[in-house]
Amino acid sequence: MSDSPPDPAHRPRPPGTLKVGTIAGSDVLVSSSWFIVAGLIAVIVAPVVDQAQPGLGAWKYLAGLAFAVILYLSVLLHEASHAIVARGYGFPVSSITLHFLGGMTSIEGEARRPRQEFFIAVVGPLTSIAVGAVALGLRPLMPDGLLLMAVEGLAGANLLVGVLNLVPGLPLDGGRVLKSLVWRLTGNVHRGTIVAGWGGRLTAALVLFWPAFQEPLLGTEPDVMDYVLAFVVAAFLWSGSTAAMASARLRSRLPHLVARDLARRTLAVPSDLPLAEAVRRAHEASAGSIVTVTSNGVPEGIVSEAAVQATPEDRRPWVAVSAVARSLEAGLQLPADLVGEELVMAISRTPAAEYLLLETDGSVLGVLVTADVDKAFRAAGH
Structure with a gap:
Protein backbone atom coordinates (compact mmCIF):
# COMPACT_ATOMS: atom_id res chain seq x y z
CA MET A 1 0.00 0.00 0.00
CA VAL A 167 -25.90 2.74 16.64
CA PRO A 168 -23.94 -0.57 16.56
CA GLY A 169 -24.78 -1.80 13.09
CA LEU A 170 -23.08 -1.66 9.70
CA PRO A 171 -22.84 0.37 7.52
CA LEU A 172 -23.11 3.02 10.27
CA ASP A 173 -19.96 4.19 12.04
CA GLY A 174 -21.24 2.53 15.20
CA GLY A 175 -21.20 -0.75 13.32
CA ARG A 176 -17.52 -0.30 12.58
CA VAL A 177 -16.96 0.50 16.26
CA LEU A 178 -18.73 -2.75 17.19
CA LYS A 179 -16.71 -4.58 14.54
CA SER A 180 -13.46 -3.29 16.07
CA LEU A 181 -14.51 -4.37 19.58
CA VAL A 182 -15.48 -7.89 18.49
CA TRP A 183 -12.28 -8.07 16.44
CA ARG A 184 -10.27 -7.04 19.51
CA LEU A 185 -12.00 -9.63 21.73
CA THR A 186 -11.94 -12.56 19.30
CA GLY A 187 -8.92 -11.75 17.16
CA ASN A 188 -11.07 -12.38 14.06
CA VAL A 189 -11.87 -9.36 11.88
CA HIS A 190 -14.40 -11.32 9.81
CA ARG A 191 -16.36 -12.34 12.90
CA GLY A 192 -16.44 -8.69 13.90
CA THR A 193 -17.92 -7.78 10.52
CA ILE A 194 -20.56 -10.53 10.70
CA VAL A 195 -21.68 -9.46 14.19
CA ALA A 196 -21.82 -5.79 13.17
CA GLY A 197 -23.66 -6.79 9.98
CA TRP A 198 -26.39 -8.49 11.99
CA GLY A 199 -26.55 -5.35 14.10
CA GLY A 200 -27.16 -3.39 10.89
CA ARG A 201 -29.93 -5.76 9.81
CA LEU A 202 -31.63 -5.47 13.20
CA THR A 203 -31.37 -1.68 12.99
CA ALA A 204 -32.89 -1.77 9.50
CA ALA A 205 -35.86 -3.77 10.79
CA LEU A 206 -36.41 -1.34 13.67
CA VAL A 207 -36.26 1.65 11.30
CA LEU A 208 -38.73 0.01 8.91
CA PHE A 209 -41.31 -0.47 11.67
CA TRP A 210 -40.59 2.86 13.38
CA PRO A 211 -43.67 4.67 11.95
CA ALA A 212 -45.92 2.11 13.67
CA PHE A 213 -44.46 3.13 17.06
CA GLN A 214 -44.19 6.85 16.29
CA GLU A 215 -47.62 7.83 17.59
CA PRO A 216 -47.53 5.81 20.87
CA LEU A 217 -44.02 7.05 21.68
CA LEU A 218 -44.02 10.62 20.36
CA GLY A 219 -47.70 11.41 20.11
CA THR A 220 -47.45 12.34 16.40
CA GLU A 221 -49.32 10.45 13.70
CA PRO A 222 -47.01 9.26 10.88
CA ASP A 223 -47.69 10.55 7.38
CA VAL A 224 -46.76 9.16 3.97
CA MET A 225 -43.34 10.86 4.06
CA ASP A 226 -42.50 9.09 7.34
CA TYR A 227 -43.21 5.71 5.78
CA VAL A 228 -41.24 6.53 2.62
CA LEU A 229 -38.25 7.81 4.62
CA ALA A 230 -38.33 4.75 6.91
CA PHE A 231 -38.34 2.45 3.88
CA VAL A 232 -35.45 4.29 2.17
CA VAL A 233 -33.26 4.32 5.30
CA ALA A 234 -34.09 0.69 6.15
CA ALA A 235 -33.23 -0.41 2.61
CA PHE A 236 -29.93 1.49 2.79
CA LEU A 237 -29.02 -0.12 6.13
CA TRP A 238 -30.08 -3.62 5.06
CA SER A 239 -28.21 -3.54 1.75
CA GLY A 240 -25.10 -2.03 3.37
CA SER A 241 -24.98 -4.59 6.19
CA THR A 242 -25.70 -7.49 3.82
CA ALA A 243 -22.92 -6.40 1.46
CA ALA A 244 -20.48 -6.10 4.39
CA MET A 245 -21.36 -9.61 5.60
CA ALA A 246 -20.95 -11.07 2.11
CA SER A 247 -17.58 -9.37 1.79
CA ALA A 248 -16.49 -10.74 5.18
CA ARG A 249 -17.40 -14.28 4.16
CA LEU A 250 -15.35 -13.90 0.97
CA ARG A 251 -12.42 -12.35 2.80
CA SER A 252 -12.43 -15.18 5.36
CA ARG A 253 -11.50 -17.51 2.49
CA LEU A 254 -8.62 -15.37 1.24
CA PRO A 255 -5.98 -16.55 3.78
CA HIS A 256 -6.18 -19.97 2.10
CA LEU A 257 -4.70 -18.43 -1.04
CA VAL A 258 -0.92 -18.76 -0.80
CA ALA A 259 1.01 -18.00 -3.99
CA ARG A 260 3.91 -20.28 -3.06
CA ASP A 261 1.59 -23.26 -2.54
CA LEU A 262 -0.19 -22.65 -5.85
CA ALA A 263 2.96 -22.29 -7.95
CA ARG A 264 3.38 -24.64 -10.89
CA ARG A 265 6.79 -26.09 -11.59
CA THR A 266 8.22 -24.32 -14.63
CA LEU A 267 10.64 -25.15 -17.40
CA ALA A 268 12.98 -22.48 -18.79
CA VAL A 269 13.60 -22.67 -22.56
CA PRO A 270 15.19 -20.36 -25.18
CA SER A 271 12.65 -18.21 -27.00
CA ASP A 272 13.53 -19.63 -30.44
CA LEU A 273 12.96 -23.28 -29.44
CA PRO A 274 10.19 -24.96 -31.46
CA LEU A 275 6.94 -25.18 -29.49
CA ALA A 276 6.68 -28.96 -29.97
CA GLU A 277 10.12 -29.47 -28.41
CA ALA A 278 9.29 -27.11 -25.52
CA VAL A 279 6.08 -29.03 -24.78
CA ARG A 280 7.95 -32.37 -24.99
CA ARG A 281 10.59 -31.18 -22.53
CA ALA A 282 7.93 -29.83 -20.17
CA HIS A 283 6.12 -33.19 -20.11
CA GLU A 284 9.39 -35.01 -19.57
CA ALA A 285 10.27 -32.72 -16.63
CA SER A 286 6.71 -32.89 -15.22
CA ALA A 287 6.56 -29.11 -15.46
CA GLY A 288 3.17 -27.40 -15.51
CA SER A 289 4.40 -24.23 -17.19
CA ILE A 290 7.04 -22.89 -19.58
CA VAL A 291 9.06 -19.68 -19.36
CA THR A 292 11.20 -18.28 -22.15
CA VAL A 293 14.62 -16.94 -21.18
CA THR A 294 17.40 -14.95 -22.83
CA SER A 295 20.81 -16.41 -23.61
CA ASN A 296 21.88 -15.20 -20.16
CA GLY A 297 19.04 -17.11 -18.49
CA VAL A 298 16.94 -14.02 -17.70
CA PRO A 299 13.16 -14.71 -17.93
CA GLU A 300 11.50 -12.71 -20.71
CA GLY A 301 8.12 -14.34 -21.31
CA ILE A 302 5.50 -16.75 -19.99
CA VAL A 303 4.06 -19.28 -22.40
CA SER A 304 0.28 -19.06 -22.53
CA GLU A 305 -1.35 -22.40 -21.83
CA ALA A 306 -4.44 -21.34 -23.79
CA ALA A 307 -2.32 -20.35 -26.79
CA VAL A 308 -0.49 -23.69 -26.72
CA GLN A 309 -3.77 -25.62 -26.67
CA ALA A 310 -5.08 -23.47 -29.55
CA THR A 311 -2.04 -24.34 -31.71
CA PRO A 312 -2.58 -27.55 -33.75
CA GLU A 313 -0.02 -30.25 -33.01
CA ASP A 314 1.05 -30.52 -36.63
CA ARG A 315 2.06 -26.83 -36.60
CA ARG A 316 3.92 -26.87 -33.29
CA PRO A 317 7.28 -28.02 -34.76
CA TRP A 318 7.27 -24.93 -37.01
CA VAL A 319 6.22 -22.36 -34.38
CA ALA A 320 8.78 -20.75 -32.07
CA VAL A 321 7.79 -20.92 -28.42
CA SER A 322 8.10 -17.12 -28.23
CA ALA A 323 5.05 -16.86 -30.53
CA VAL A 324 2.78 -18.17 -27.77
CA ALA A 325 4.51 -16.35 -24.90
CA ARG A 326 3.49 -13.09 -23.25
CA SER A 327 6.29 -10.63 -22.55
CA LEU A 328 7.04 -10.17 -18.86
CA GLU A 329 5.65 -6.79 -17.84
CA ALA A 330 6.26 -5.54 -14.32
CA GLY A 331 2.82 -6.67 -13.13
CA LEU A 332 3.38 -10.21 -14.37
CA GLN A 333 6.29 -10.78 -11.97
CA LEU A 334 5.06 -11.27 -8.41
CA PRO A 335 6.74 -12.10 -5.09
CA ALA A 336 6.33 -15.75 -4.20
CA ASP A 337 5.33 -14.87 -0.62
CA LEU A 338 2.06 -13.12 -1.53
CA VAL A 339 -0.87 -14.37 0.54
CA GLY A 340 -4.60 -13.71 0.71
CA GLU A 341 -5.88 -10.25 -0.10
CA GLU A 342 -2.43 -9.02 -1.17
CA LEU A 343 -2.33 -11.80 -3.76
CA VAL A 344 -5.82 -10.99 -5.07
CA MET A 345 -5.00 -7.28 -5.30
CA ALA A 346 -1.73 -8.00 -7.12
CA ILE A 347 -3.35 -10.09 -9.84
CA SER A 348 -6.29 -7.69 -10.17
CA ARG A 349 -3.93 -4.80 -10.91
CA THR A 350 -2.59 -6.58 -14.01
CA PRO A 351 -5.16 -9.14 -15.18
CA ALA A 352 -3.54 -12.13 -16.88
CA ALA A 353 -3.78 -15.91 -17.12
CA GLU A 354 -0.24 -16.59 -15.80
CA TYR A 355 2.25 -14.82 -13.54
CA LEU A 356 5.91 -15.49 -12.80
CA LEU A 357 6.63 -15.99 -9.10
CA LEU A 358 10.01 -14.79 -7.87
CA GLU A 359 11.91 -15.48 -4.67
CA THR A 360 13.36 -12.58 -2.68
CA ASP A 361 16.74 -13.13 -4.34
CA GLY A 362 15.16 -12.79 -7.81
CA SER A 363 15.27 -16.48 -8.68
CA VAL A 364 12.23 -18.11 -10.29
CA LEU A 365 10.00 -20.24 -8.05
CA GLY A 366 7.41 -21.13 -10.67
CA VAL A 367 4.33 -19.86 -12.47
CA LEU A 368 1.05 -18.89 -10.86
CA VAL A 369 -2.01 -19.63 -13.01
CA THR A 370 -5.13 -17.56 -12.35
CA ALA A 371 -7.36 -20.60 -12.90
CA ASP A 372 -5.53 -22.35 -10.03
CA VAL A 373 -6.19 -19.34 -7.77
CA ASP A 374 -9.90 -19.42 -8.66
CA LYS A 375 -10.07 -23.16 -7.98
CA ALA A 376 -8.37 -22.77 -4.59
CA PHE A 377 -10.74 -19.92 -3.69
CA ARG A 378 -13.80 -22.02 -4.51
CA ALA A 379 -12.41 -24.99 -2.60
CA ALA A 380 -11.87 -22.81 0.48
CA GLY A 381 -15.59 -22.06 0.57
CA HIS A 382 -16.55 -25.71 1.04
Whole structure:
Protein backbone atom coordinates (compact mmCIF):
# COMPACT_ATOMS: atom_id res chain seq x y z
CA MET A 1 0.00 0.00 0.00
CA SER A 2 1.31 3.39 -0.97
CA ASP A 3 1.09 6.19 1.56
CA SER A 4 0.80 8.84 -1.13
CA PRO A 5 -2.54 9.27 -2.89
CA PRO A 6 -2.91 9.47 -6.63
CA ASP A 7 -2.48 12.83 -8.29
CA PRO A 8 -5.89 14.55 -7.88
CA ALA A 9 -5.65 15.96 -11.40
CA HIS A 10 -5.58 12.42 -12.86
CA ARG A 11 -7.84 10.70 -10.34
CA PRO A 12 -10.96 9.20 -11.98
CA ARG A 13 -14.23 10.71 -10.77
CA PRO A 14 -17.34 8.54 -10.28
CA PRO A 15 -20.10 9.29 -12.80
CA GLY A 16 -22.81 11.66 -11.63
CA THR A 17 -20.55 13.63 -9.30
CA LEU A 18 -19.19 17.16 -9.33
CA LYS A 19 -15.84 18.06 -7.80
CA VAL A 20 -16.10 21.16 -5.60
CA GLY A 21 -12.65 21.16 -3.96
CA THR A 22 -10.16 19.14 -1.94
CA ILE A 23 -9.57 18.49 1.76
CA ALA A 24 -6.23 17.10 2.94
CA GLY A 25 -5.47 15.92 -0.60
CA SER A 26 -8.84 14.19 -1.06
CA ASP A 27 -11.36 15.22 -3.71
CA VAL A 28 -14.62 16.63 -2.34
CA LEU A 29 -17.41 15.42 -4.63
CA VAL A 30 -21.10 16.28 -4.68
CA SER A 31 -23.45 13.64 -6.05
CA SER A 32 -26.28 14.69 -8.32
CA SER A 33 -28.67 13.25 -5.72
CA TRP A 34 -27.51 15.96 -3.30
CA PHE A 35 -29.26 18.64 -5.34
CA ILE A 36 -32.53 16.73 -4.94
CA VAL A 37 -32.23 16.49 -1.17
CA ALA A 38 -31.07 20.14 -0.93
CA GLY A 39 -34.23 21.15 -2.77
CA LEU A 40 -36.36 19.00 -0.46
CA ILE A 41 -34.72 20.55 2.60
CA ALA A 42 -35.36 24.03 1.19
CA VAL A 43 -39.07 23.24 0.73
CA ILE A 44 -39.41 21.57 4.15
CA VAL A 45 -37.55 24.35 5.98
CA ALA A 46 -39.34 27.22 4.17
CA PRO A 47 -42.35 27.30 6.57
CA VAL A 48 -39.95 27.38 9.55
CA VAL A 49 -38.08 30.25 7.89
CA ASP A 50 -41.40 32.06 7.42
CA GLN A 51 -42.11 31.76 11.14
CA ALA A 52 -38.62 32.89 12.14
CA GLN A 53 -38.50 35.79 9.66
CA PRO A 54 -42.00 36.67 8.33
CA GLY A 55 -42.39 38.56 5.09
CA LEU A 56 -39.56 37.02 3.06
CA GLY A 57 -41.89 35.70 0.41
CA ALA A 58 -40.14 33.49 -2.14
CA TRP A 59 -36.78 34.32 -0.53
CA LYS A 60 -37.68 31.86 2.23
CA TYR A 61 -36.79 29.05 -0.18
CA LEU A 62 -33.37 30.56 -0.77
CA ALA A 63 -32.90 30.75 3.01
CA GLY A 64 -33.93 27.09 3.23
CA LEU A 65 -31.39 26.21 0.54
CA ALA A 66 -28.69 28.12 2.46
CA PHE A 67 -29.54 26.07 5.55
CA ALA A 68 -29.17 22.87 3.48
CA VAL A 69 -25.69 24.00 2.41
CA ILE A 70 -24.72 24.78 6.02
CA LEU A 71 -26.06 21.42 7.15
CA TYR A 72 -24.02 19.57 4.55
CA LEU A 73 -20.91 21.53 5.48
CA SER A 74 -21.24 19.93 8.90
CA VAL A 75 -21.61 16.54 7.16
CA LEU A 76 -18.40 17.38 5.30
CA LEU A 77 -16.66 17.99 8.65
CA HIS A 78 -17.88 14.57 9.80
CA GLU A 79 -16.45 12.86 6.71
CA ALA A 80 -13.25 14.93 6.73
CA SER A 81 -12.52 13.73 10.26
CA HIS A 82 -12.65 10.12 8.98
CA ALA A 83 -10.28 11.07 6.16
CA ILE A 84 -7.78 12.86 8.40
CA VAL A 85 -7.55 9.99 10.90
CA ALA A 86 -7.29 7.42 8.09
CA ARG A 87 -4.47 9.41 6.50
CA GLY A 88 -2.78 9.56 9.89
CA TYR A 89 -2.66 5.77 9.85
CA GLY A 90 -1.19 5.80 6.33
CA PHE A 91 -4.30 4.95 4.31
CA PRO A 92 -4.84 6.92 1.09
CA VAL A 93 -8.24 8.63 0.90
CA SER A 94 -9.32 9.17 -2.69
CA SER A 95 -12.49 11.18 -2.16
CA ILE A 96 -15.24 12.46 0.12
CA THR A 97 -18.67 12.35 -1.50
CA LEU A 98 -21.78 14.18 -0.33
CA HIS A 99 -24.95 12.41 -1.42
CA PHE A 100 -28.65 11.92 -0.70
CA LEU A 101 -28.24 10.18 2.65
CA GLY A 102 -25.25 12.17 3.92
CA GLY A 103 -21.64 11.48 3.02
CA MET A 104 -19.10 8.78 2.24
CA THR A 105 -15.32 8.72 2.64
CA SER A 106 -13.49 6.45 0.18
CA ILE A 107 -10.58 4.99 2.16
CA GLU A 108 -8.27 2.72 0.16
CA GLY A 109 -7.35 -0.41 2.06
CA GLU A 110 -8.60 -2.06 5.23
CA ALA A 111 -7.62 -1.37 8.83
CA ARG A 112 -4.79 -3.64 9.91
CA ARG A 113 -5.60 -3.52 13.62
CA PRO A 114 -8.79 -3.10 15.71
CA ARG A 115 -7.44 0.17 17.13
CA GLN A 116 -7.25 1.70 13.65
CA GLU A 117 -10.79 0.57 12.79
CA PHE A 118 -12.11 2.00 16.06
CA PHE A 119 -10.60 5.46 15.80
CA ILE A 120 -11.27 5.91 12.07
CA ALA A 121 -14.93 5.05 12.72
CA VAL A 122 -15.64 6.79 16.02
CA VAL A 123 -14.13 10.16 15.10
CA GLY A 124 -17.00 10.92 12.68
CA PRO A 125 -19.89 10.72 15.16
CA LEU A 126 -17.78 12.50 17.79
CA THR A 127 -17.18 15.34 15.33
CA SER A 128 -20.92 15.65 14.64
CA ILE A 129 -21.68 15.67 18.37
CA ALA A 130 -18.99 18.32 18.89
CA VAL A 131 -20.45 20.51 16.14
CA GLY A 132 -23.91 20.09 17.67
CA ALA A 133 -22.60 20.94 21.14
CA VAL A 134 -20.87 24.10 19.87
CA ALA A 135 -24.04 25.20 18.06
CA LEU A 136 -26.05 24.50 21.20
CA GLY A 137 -23.62 26.61 23.22
CA LEU A 138 -23.99 29.50 20.76
CA ARG A 139 -27.79 29.40 20.89
CA PRO A 140 -28.21 31.80 23.86
CA LEU A 141 -26.01 34.34 22.06
CA MET A 142 -28.11 34.39 18.88
CA PRO A 143 -30.76 37.06 18.22
CA ASP A 144 -34.26 35.96 17.23
CA GLY A 145 -34.69 35.30 13.54
CA LEU A 146 -32.94 33.31 10.84
CA LEU A 147 -29.61 33.06 12.65
CA LEU A 148 -31.22 31.51 15.71
CA MET A 149 -33.20 29.12 13.53
CA ALA A 150 -30.03 28.03 11.68
CA VAL A 151 -28.07 27.48 14.89
CA GLU A 152 -30.89 25.49 16.48
CA GLY A 153 -31.30 23.39 13.36
CA LEU A 154 -27.55 22.79 13.12
CA ALA A 155 -27.39 21.76 16.77
CA GLY A 156 -30.33 19.38 16.55
CA ALA A 157 -29.29 17.80 13.26
CA ASN A 158 -25.68 17.20 14.28
CA LEU A 159 -26.52 15.81 17.69
CA LEU A 160 -29.04 13.48 16.06
CA VAL A 161 -26.60 12.42 13.32
CA GLY A 162 -23.82 11.87 15.87
CA VAL A 163 -25.95 9.74 18.19
CA LEU A 164 -27.63 7.72 15.41
CA ASN A 165 -24.27 7.03 13.75
CA LEU A 166 -23.14 5.36 16.96
CA VAL A 167 -25.90 2.74 16.64
CA PRO A 168 -23.94 -0.57 16.56
CA GLY A 169 -24.78 -1.80 13.09
CA LEU A 170 -23.08 -1.66 9.70
CA PRO A 171 -22.84 0.37 7.52
CA LEU A 172 -23.11 3.02 10.27
CA ASP A 173 -19.96 4.19 12.04
CA GLY A 174 -21.24 2.53 15.20
CA GLY A 175 -21.20 -0.75 13.32
CA ARG A 176 -17.52 -0.30 12.58
CA VAL A 177 -16.96 0.50 16.26
CA LEU A 178 -18.73 -2.75 17.19
CA LYS A 179 -16.71 -4.58 14.54
CA SER A 180 -13.46 -3.29 16.07
CA LEU A 181 -14.51 -4.37 19.58
CA VAL A 182 -15.48 -7.89 18.49
CA TRP A 183 -12.28 -8.07 16.44
CA ARG A 184 -10.27 -7.04 19.51
CA LEU A 185 -12.00 -9.63 21.73
CA THR A 186 -11.94 -12.56 19.30
CA GLY A 187 -8.92 -11.75 17.16
CA ASN A 188 -11.07 -12.38 14.06
CA VAL A 189 -11.87 -9.36 11.88
CA HIS A 190 -14.40 -11.32 9.81
CA ARG A 191 -16.36 -12.34 12.90
CA GLY A 192 -16.44 -8.69 13.90
CA THR A 193 -17.92 -7.78 10.52
CA ILE A 194 -20.56 -10.53 10.70
CA VAL A 195 -21.68 -9.46 14.19
CA ALA A 196 -21.82 -5.79 13.17
CA GLY A 197 -23.66 -6.79 9.98
CA TRP A 198 -26.39 -8.49 11.99
CA GLY A 199 -26.55 -5.35 14.10
CA GLY A 200 -27.16 -3.39 10.89
CA ARG A 201 -29.93 -5.76 9.81
CA LEU A 202 -31.63 -5.47 13.20
CA THR A 203 -31.37 -1.68 12.99
CA ALA A 204 -32.89 -1.77 9.50
CA ALA A 205 -35.86 -3.77 10.79
CA LEU A 206 -36.41 -1.34 13.67
CA VAL A 207 -36.26 1.65 11.30
CA LEU A 208 -38.73 0.01 8.91
CA PHE A 209 -41.31 -0.47 11.67
CA TRP A 210 -40.59 2.86 13.38
CA PRO A 211 -43.67 4.67 11.95
CA ALA A 212 -45.92 2.11 13.67
CA PHE A 213 -44.46 3.13 17.06
CA GLN A 214 -44.19 6.85 16.29
CA GLU A 215 -47.62 7.83 17.59
CA PRO A 216 -47.53 5.81 20.87
CA LEU A 217 -44.02 7.05 21.68
CA LEU A 218 -44.02 10.62 20.36
CA GLY A 219 -47.70 11.41 20.11
CA THR A 220 -47.45 12.34 16.40
CA GLU A 221 -49.32 10.45 13.70
CA PRO A 222 -47.01 9.26 10.88
CA ASP A 223 -47.69 10.55 7.38
CA VAL A 224 -46.76 9.16 3.97
CA MET A 225 -43.34 10.86 4.06
CA ASP A 226 -42.50 9.09 7.34
CA TYR A 227 -43.21 5.71 5.78
CA VAL A 228 -41.24 6.53 2.62
CA LEU A 229 -38.25 7.81 4.62
CA ALA A 230 -38.33 4.75 6.91
CA PHE A 231 -38.34 2.45 3.88
CA VAL A 232 -35.45 4.29 2.17
CA VAL A 233 -33.26 4.32 5.30
CA ALA A 234 -34.09 0.69 6.15
CA ALA A 235 -33.23 -0.41 2.61
CA PHE A 236 -29.93 1.49 2.79
CA LEU A 237 -29.02 -0.12 6.13
CA TRP A 238 -30.08 -3.62 5.06
CA SER A 239 -28.21 -3.54 1.75
CA GLY A 240 -25.10 -2.03 3.37
CA SER A 241 -24.98 -4.59 6.19
CA THR A 242 -25.70 -7.49 3.82
CA ALA A 243 -22.92 -6.40 1.46
CA ALA A 244 -20.48 -6.10 4.39
CA MET A 245 -21.36 -9.61 5.60
CA ALA A 246 -20.95 -11.07 2.11
CA SER A 247 -17.58 -9.37 1.79
CA ALA A 248 -16.49 -10.74 5.18
CA ARG A 249 -17.40 -14.28 4.16
CA LEU A 250 -15.35 -13.90 0.97
CA ARG A 251 -12.42 -12.35 2.80
CA SER A 252 -12.43 -15.18 5.36
CA ARG A 253 -11.50 -17.51 2.49
CA LEU A 254 -8.62 -15.37 1.24
CA PRO A 255 -5.98 -16.55 3.78
CA HIS A 256 -6.18 -19.97 2.10
CA LEU A 257 -4.70 -18.43 -1.04
CA VAL A 258 -0.92 -18.76 -0.80
CA ALA A 259 1.01 -18.00 -3.99
CA ARG A 260 3.91 -20.28 -3.06
CA ASP A 261 1.59 -23.26 -2.54
CA LEU A 262 -0.19 -22.65 -5.85
CA ALA A 263 2.96 -22.29 -7.95
CA ARG A 264 3.38 -24.64 -10.89
CA ARG A 265 6.79 -26.09 -11.59
CA THR A 266 8.22 -24.32 -14.63
CA LEU A 267 10.64 -25.15 -17.40
CA ALA A 268 12.98 -22.48 -18.79
CA VAL A 269 13.60 -22.67 -22.56
CA PRO A 270 15.19 -20.36 -25.18
CA SER A 271 12.65 -18.21 -27.00
CA ASP A 272 13.53 -19.63 -30.44
CA LEU A 273 12.96 -23.28 -29.44
CA PRO A 274 10.19 -24.96 -31.46
CA LEU A 275 6.94 -25.18 -29.49
CA ALA A 276 6.68 -28.96 -29.97
CA GLU A 277 10.12 -29.47 -28.41
CA ALA A 278 9.29 -27.11 -25.52
CA VAL A 279 6.08 -29.03 -24.78
CA ARG A 280 7.95 -32.37 -24.99
CA ARG A 281 10.59 -31.18 -22.53
CA ALA A 282 7.93 -29.83 -20.17
CA HIS A 283 6.12 -33.19 -20.11
CA GLU A 284 9.39 -35.01 -19.57
CA ALA A 285 10.27 -32.72 -16.63
CA SER A 286 6.71 -32.89 -15.22
CA ALA A 287 6.56 -29.11 -15.46
CA GLY A 288 3.17 -27.40 -15.51
CA SER A 289 4.40 -24.23 -17.19
CA ILE A 290 7.04 -22.89 -19.58
CA VAL A 291 9.06 -19.68 -19.36
CA THR A 292 11.20 -18.28 -22.15
CA VAL A 293 14.62 -16.94 -21.18
CA THR A 294 17.40 -14.95 -22.83
CA SER A 295 20.81 -16.41 -23.61
CA ASN A 296 21.88 -15.20 -20.16
CA GLY A 297 19.04 -17.11 -18.49
CA VAL A 298 16.94 -14.02 -17.70
CA PRO A 299 13.16 -14.71 -17.93
CA GLU A 300 11.50 -12.71 -20.71
CA GLY A 301 8.12 -14.34 -21.31
CA ILE A 302 5.50 -16.75 -19.99
CA VAL A 303 4.06 -19.28 -22.40
CA SER A 304 0.28 -19.06 -22.53
CA GLU A 305 -1.35 -22.40 -21.83
CA ALA A 306 -4.44 -21.34 -23.79
CA ALA A 307 -2.32 -20.35 -26.79
CA VAL A 308 -0.49 -23.69 -26.72
CA GLN A 309 -3.77 -25.62 -26.67
CA ALA A 310 -5.08 -23.47 -29.55
CA THR A 311 -2.04 -24.34 -31.71
CA PRO A 312 -2.58 -27.55 -33.75
CA GLU A 313 -0.02 -30.25 -33.01
CA ASP A 314 1.05 -30.52 -36.63
CA ARG A 315 2.06 -26.83 -36.60
CA ARG A 316 3.92 -26.87 -33.29
CA PRO A 317 7.28 -28.02 -34.76
CA TRP A 318 7.27 -24.93 -37.01
CA VAL A 319 6.22 -22.36 -34.38
CA ALA A 320 8.78 -20.75 -32.07
CA VAL A 321 7.79 -20.92 -28.42
CA SER A 322 8.10 -17.12 -28.23
CA ALA A 323 5.05 -16.86 -30.53
CA VAL A 324 2.78 -18.17 -27.77
CA ALA A 325 4.51 -16.35 -24.90
CA ARG A 326 3.49 -13.09 -23.25
CA SER A 327 6.29 -10.63 -22.55
CA LEU A 328 7.04 -10.17 -18.86
CA GLU A 329 5.65 -6.79 -17.84
CA ALA A 330 6.26 -5.54 -14.32
CA GLY A 331 2.82 -6.67 -13.13
CA LEU A 332 3.38 -10.21 -14.37
CA GLN A 333 6.29 -10.78 -11.97
CA LEU A 334 5.06 -11.27 -8.41
CA PRO A 335 6.74 -12.10 -5.09
CA ALA A 336 6.33 -15.75 -4.20
CA ASP A 337 5.33 -14.87 -0.62
CA LEU A 338 2.06 -13.12 -1.53
CA VAL A 339 -0.87 -14.37 0.54
CA GLY A 340 -4.60 -13.71 0.71
CA GLU A 341 -5.88 -10.25 -0.10
CA GLU A 342 -2.43 -9.02 -1.17
CA LEU A 343 -2.33 -11.80 -3.76
CA VAL A 344 -5.82 -10.99 -5.07
CA MET A 345 -5.00 -7.28 -5.30
CA ALA A 346 -1.73 -8.00 -7.12
CA ILE A 347 -3.35 -10.09 -9.84
CA SER A 348 -6.29 -7.69 -10.17
CA ARG A 349 -3.93 -4.80 -10.91
CA THR A 350 -2.59 -6.58 -14.01
CA PRO A 351 -5.16 -9.14 -15.18
CA ALA A 352 -3.54 -12.13 -16.88
CA ALA A 353 -3.78 -15.91 -17.12
CA GLU A 354 -0.24 -16.59 -15.80
CA TYR A 355 2.25 -14.82 -13.54
CA LEU A 356 5.91 -15.49 -12.80
CA LEU A 357 6.63 -15.99 -9.10
CA LEU A 358 10.01 -14.79 -7.87
CA GLU A 359 11.91 -15.48 -4.67
CA THR A 360 13.36 -12.58 -2.68
CA ASP A 361 16.74 -13.13 -4.34
CA GLY A 362 15.16 -12.79 -7.81
CA SER A 363 15.27 -16.48 -8.68
CA VAL A 364 12.23 -18.11 -10.29
CA LEU A 365 10.00 -20.24 -8.05
CA GLY A 366 7.41 -21.13 -10.67
CA VAL A 367 4.33 -19.86 -12.47
CA LEU A 368 1.05 -18.89 -10.86
CA VAL A 369 -2.01 -19.63 -13.01
CA THR A 370 -5.13 -17.56 -12.35
CA ALA A 371 -7.36 -20.60 -12.90
CA ASP A 372 -5.53 -22.35 -10.03
CA VAL A 373 -6.19 -19.34 -7.77
CA ASP A 374 -9.90 -19.42 -8.66
CA LYS A 375 -10.07 -23.16 -7.98
CA ALA A 376 -8.37 -22.77 -4.59
CA PHE A 377 -10.74 -19.92 -3.69
CA ARG A 378 -13.80 -22.02 -4.51
CA ALA A 379 -12.41 -24.99 -2.60
CA ALA A 380 -11.87 -22.81 0.48
CA GLY A 381 -15.59 -22.06 0.57
CA HIS A 382 -16.55 -25.71 1.04
